[in-house]
Amino acid sequence: MTPLVPRQSPPTDDDGVPGRPENRRHVVRRRLLTAVIIVLLIGIPAGYLVISANQSRDSGKDKERKYSATGLTEGWPSRVQRRLYDVPIPPHSEEVAYYETNNWKTSRLYVQFLTSDKGLDTFLDKIGANDDTLADQDIAIRPRDRRIVGWDFSARGSWSGLTHKQKDPQPTLDVVVDRSNPEHPMVYVVSTTTP
Numbered sequence: 001m002t003p004l005v006p007r008q009s010p011p012t013d014d015d016g017v018p019g020r021p022e023n024r025r026h027v028v029r030r031r032l033l034t035a036v037i038i039v040l041l042i043g044i045p046a047g048y049l050v051i052s053a054n055q056s057r058d059s060g061k062d063k064e065r066k067y068s069a070t071g072l073t074e075g076w077p078s079r080v081q082r083r084l085y086d087v088p089i090p091p092h093s094e095e096v097a098y099y100e101t102n103n104w105k106t107s108r109l110y111v112q113f114l115t116s117d118k119g120l121d122t123f124l125d126k127i128g129a130n131d132d133t134l135a136d137q138d139i140a141i142r143p144r145d146r147r148i149v150g151w152d153f154s155a156r157g158s159w160s161g162l163t164h165k166q167k168d169p170q171p172t173l174d175v176v177v178d179r180s181n182p183e184h185p186m187v188y189v190v191s192t193t194t195p
Helices: 024-068 079-084 117-126 143-149
Strands: 094-102 107-114 159-164 172-178 186-193
Touching (some): 094 143
Antiparallel strands (some): 107 186, 159 172
């Protein structure tokens, strides 16, 4: 006795009516359409992910370069940094550069800028000091801090400085002013905070 095999229904055309098998052209067209749909559904999002990952990696490398640099970075510190470290750089200052260090115990912002006499007065006023509080030949910035950013105050010059201590949690500012050019003093600041 032969086993019973279920009967297969004949192939149908697009209307569901039994008909001839699919022709070659129709098969190729259907497979091409399927491939295009797969590319659109999988390929494009995957492409966006790759692009996004590369941009994120590049951004991370830029930040790594910025924060692993030793010495000053040309440009203005962010407004948040200036506010946090209480370093009000006067408008129209030039040769502005900064460097920030952070650890669990102390955070420091090193800033330098070239300004005018009026700009210096504005800076000193905003930190709660004035021209009379600057002591002649006082290099208020410690040698360790000078080494970190490469500042050299050993040359003969018209140096003056001050240390502006504030109540915690506000930062302490060590300021040195170089008046070699009387109309455009160069200001060096180290602002230290202890969280």
